[in-house]
Amino acid sequence: xxxxxxxxxxxxxxxxxxxxxxxxxxxxxxxxxxxxxxxxxxxxxxxxxxxxxxxxxxxxxxxxxxxxxxxxxxxxxxxxxxxxxxxxxxxxxxxxxxxxxxxxxxxxxxxxxxxxxxxxxxxxxxxxxxxxxxxxxxxxxxxxxxxxxxxxxxxxxxxxxxxxxxxxxxxxxxxxxxxxxxxxxxxxxxxxxxxxxxxxxxxxxxxxxxxxxxxx
Numbered sequence: 001x002x003x004x005x006x007x008x009x010x011x012x013x014x015x016x017x018x019x020x021x022x023x024x025x026x027x028x029x030x031x032x033x034x035x036x037x038x039x040x041x042x043x044x045x046x047x048x049x050x051x052x053x054x055x056x057x058x059x060x061x062x063x064x065x066x067x068x069x070x071x072x073x074x075x076x077x078x079x080x081x082x083x084x085x086x087x088x089x090x091x092x093x094x095x096x097x098x099x100x101x102x103x104x105x106x107x108x109x110x111x112x113x114x115x116x117x118x119x120x121x122x123x124x125x126x127x128x129x130x131x132x133x134x135x136x137x138x139x140x141x142x143x144x145x146x147x148x149x150x151x152x153x154x155x156x157x158x159x160x161x162x163x164x165x166x167x168x169x170x171x172x173x174x175x176x177x178x179x180x181x182x183x184x185x186x187x188x189x190x191x192x193x194x195x196x197x198x199x200x201x202x203x204x205x206x207x208x209x210x211x212x213x214x215x216x
Contacts, residue, residue: 175207
């Protein structure tokens with residue numbers, strides 16, 4: 001019986017892979033298809049303002065998943081409503097490949113102080129580095145670098161996006177959304193919702209600021 005179950009699970013997994021493994025993207029073709037994205041995200045994926053995230057160099061697998069989630073409604077972004085409705089599977093793959101091939105421009109971190117829940121003011125940059133690299137054992141927050149790498153480059157094959165260089169405002173907004181559960185497209189593992197669940201506002205602000213400038 002266990003053998004049958006395992007085989008069935010494997011078969012379902014292969015079907016899922018076939019459905020969600022997606023077509024191979026062509027970055028050169030994707031550049032033309034991505035023209036409509038330039039108004040918000042910049043021609044090369046480096047958006048001119050933190051209102052919209054930088055999508056250059058985030059990783060093809062991650063970008064493609066976000067495009068599918070947005071198109072299907074699994075990820076709700078008001079500004080993106082209807083933008084992908086007429087795009088084919090190949091269109092999405094090509095666009096993801098194009099933006100993944102671009103280089104992100106580093107936003108940079110800032111020195112600032114932040115107040116903890118106990119009322120203490122601490123070095124925000126140092127706190128962000130600590131949370132990113134070591135987490136917070138007392139509250140069960142895991143180290144961000146476990147998935148996103150020590151340098152913030154992410155893990156493209158695994159679908160974990162690059163964080164290095166992203167706007168701190170955007171990272172802060174997404175962490176709060178995962179914490180609140182208003183963004184829930186991190187799969188059944190709930191990896192981001194679990195990670196963000198115990199983060200305080202001060203920790204979120206600090207780590208978001210840190211990743212905006214981390215390069216080593």
